[in-house]
Amino acid sequence: MTTQRLLDGKTALVTAAGSGIGAASAEILAANGAFVMVTDRDASAAAATAARIRDAGGEAGSAALDVADEASITSVFAALVADRGALNILHNHAGIQIAGAMEDIGAQEMRKSYEINVVAQFAACKAALPHMRAQGGGVILNTASNAGVFLDKGMLAYITTKSAVITMTKQIALDYAKDGIRVNALCPGWVDTPFNGPYEAQLGGRAALEKVVGTLVPMGRFGRVEEIAEAILFLCSDRSSFITGHALVADGGECLAGGSNSSV
Numbered sequence: 356m357t358t359q360r361l362l363d364g365k366t367a368l369v370t371a372a373g374s375g376i377g378a379a380s381a382e383i384l385a386a387n388g389a390f391v392m393v394t395d396r397d398a399s400a401a402a403a404t405a406a407r408i409r410d411a412g413g414e415a416g417s418a419a420l421d422v423a424d425e426a427s428i429t430s431v432f433a434a435l436v437a438d439r440g441a442l443n444i445l446h447n448h449a450g451i452q453i454a455g456a457m458e459d460i461g462a463q464e465m466r467k468s469y470e471i472n473v474v475a476q477f478a479a480c481k482a483a484l485p486h487m488r489a490q491g492g493g494v495i496l497n498t499a500s501n502a503g504v505f506l507d508k509g510m511l512a513y514i515t516t517k518s519a520v521i522t523m524t525k526q527i528a529l530d531y532a533k534d535g536i537r538v539n540a541l542c543p544g545w546v547d548t549p550f551n552g553p554y555e556a557q558l559g560g561r562a563a564l565e566k567v568v569g570t571l572v573p574m575g576r577f578g579r580v581e582e583i584a585e586a587i588l589f590l591c592s593d594r595s596s597f598i599t600g601h602a603l604v605a606d607g608g609e610c611l612a613g614g615s616n617s618s619v
Contacts, residue, residue, distance in 0.1 A: 359388075360386075360387045360388035361387040361388065361588065361592040361593070361594070362384060362387040362388040362389035362443075362444070362591070362592060363387075363388035363389075364388070365384075365388065365389040365390070365441075365443040365444055366389065366390050366392070366435065366436075366439040366440075366441045366442055366443050366444070367381075367384045367385075367389040367390070367391045367392070367442075367443060367444035367445070367446065367591070368391070368392040368394060368431075368432065368435060368442060368444070368445050368446070368483075369381045369384070369391060369392070369393060369394065369446040369448060370394050370395070370420060370422055370446070370447055370448050370449040370479065371394075371395055371396070371422075371448040371449035371450070372391075372393040372394060372395055372401060372404050372446075372448065373393075373395030373396075373397050373399075373400025373401050373403070373404055374395075374400055374404075374548065374549055375546070375548030375549055375550055375580060376448060376498070376543065376546060376548060376550075376580055376583050376584075376587075377395070377404075377446075377448040377449075378393075378404045378407075378580075379580035379581060379583060379584040379587075380446050380448060380583075380584060380587045381393045381404050381405075381408060381415065382404070382407065382408055382411070382413075382584070383584040383585070383587060383588050384444065384446075384587070384588065384591060385408040385411075385413030385414060385415055386408075386411065386413060387588060387592070389414075389443070389444065390414040390415065390416075390439060391405075391408060391413070391414070391415045391416075392415070392416050392417070392418060392431070392435050393405040393408070393415055393416070393417045393418075394417070394418050394419070394420035394431060395417075395419070395420065396419065396420065396421050396422070396449075397419075398417070398418075398419035401417040401418065401419065401420075402417045404417070405417035416435075416438075418431050418434075422447075422449040422471065422475035422476075422478070422479065423470055423471060423475055425475075425478040425482075428475075428478050428479050428482050429478075429482045432479075432482045432483060432486065433482075436486050441486070441490050442483055442486040442487060442490075442493060443487075443490070443493050443494065444493065444494045444495075444496075444591045445479060445480070445483045445493070445494070445495045445496070446495075446496045446498070446587065446591065447475075447476040447479050447480070447495070447496065447497045447498060448498045449471060449475060449476075449498075450471060450472045450498060450500075450517075451467070451468060451471045451472065452513050452550070452553075453465075453467065453468045453512040453513060454509060454510055454512075454513065454554075455509060455510075455511065455512070456508070456509045456511055457511050459509070460511065460512055464512060465511075465512050465515075468512035468513065468515075468516045469516055469519075472513075472516035472517065472519075472520060473516050473519045473520060473523065476497050476520060476523070477523065480495055480497070480527055480538070483495060484531065484536070487534070487535075487536050488531075488534045488536070491534075491535050492534065492535025492536055492537075493535070493536050493537075494536070494537050494538075494539075494590070494591050495527070495536065495537070495538040495539075496538075496539055496540070496541055496587065496590050496591055497520055497523070497524045497538070497539070497540045497541070498520075498540070498541050498543070499517045499518075499520040499521045499524070499540040499541065499542045499602060500513070500517040500520075500542055500543060500544075501542045501543065501544040501604050501605075501606040501609055501610045502514050502517045502518075503517035503518040503519075503520060503521045503540075503542055503602070504518070504521070504542060504602065504604060504610050505610050505613060517542075520540060521540050521542070521602045524538050524539065524540040524600065524602065525538075525540075525600040525602075528599040528600030529600060532599055532600075537595070537596075537598065537599040538599055538600065539590045539595070539598060539599060539600065539601045539602070539603065540601070540602040540603070541583070541586060541587060541590065541602075541603055541605070542602050542603060542604040542605065542606070543578060543583050543605050543606060544572065544578060544604070544605065544606025544607060544609045544610070545568045545571070545572055545577050545578060545606065545607070545609065546577060546578040546579070546580060546583055547577035547578070547579060547580070548580060551564065565577075571609055571612065572606070572607040572608065572609045572612075573607060573608035573609065573611060573612055574607035574608055575607075576607065578605060578606070578607060582605065583605055586603055586605050589603075590603060
């Protein structure tokens with residue numbers, strides 16, 4: 356007897372899926388039966404993730420996608436729907452971290468942070484809307500951060516934009532629940548991915564970074580991408596069918612302790 360998987364027959368698209376959490380998202384969605392369109396600004400990284408999925412017996416395609424280019428978002432989404440007939444799941448994962456207090460960053464850096472962390476997610480949600488509405492529903496998951504639920508010294512742009520993602524997610528969820536579209540936010544804390552590279556270099560190496568994480572996170576360690584992937588699967592599947600407008604924090608308890616230089 357063949358056991359039906361959670362996402363059999365579904366079509367998903369994941370942004371920034373060339374590495375880290377985005378790649379883990381694409382892989383777990385595919386492992387549970389979805390066809391996954393893997394997108395990333397780096398076309399070769401997207402292709403590598405898609406190849407791993409196919410090697411594992413899943414279904415995936417890949418495409419280069421710069422989320423700052425709204426026309427490209429619309430084009431990639433439309434091509435996917437034309438090919439697959441649906442867009443059931445969108446995971447907006449792309450984001451950037453710009454550190455610094457107000458006196459350390461300029462308006463250009465603040466605009467860039469908003470462009471990638473907020474406006475690009477808005478554009479993707481908007482591009483997905485007509486397809487999901489026409490098919491009678493869908494699921495959108497926006498990656499925010501635990502940095503969106505507490506304050507942190509010297510992280511003005513990141514804190515501000517990630518909290519904006521959470522509020523935007525809740526408002527879109529409210530506006531489109533009637534169309535059968537569920538919209539939630541994922542709020543990871545310290546997860547062991549290449550995203551931490553700049554901060555690791557700033558601290559002077561891996562050992563220093565591990566010391567910081569061990570001090571800040573009550574559970575005393577990094578999260579693993581596999582752990583975050585399980586939260587993604589929950590939010591993108593019918594296991595969370597009565598949940599919308601929620602910001603799910605997965606950070607080993609860091610937000611309970613007040614937070615600090617958090618990193619997705």
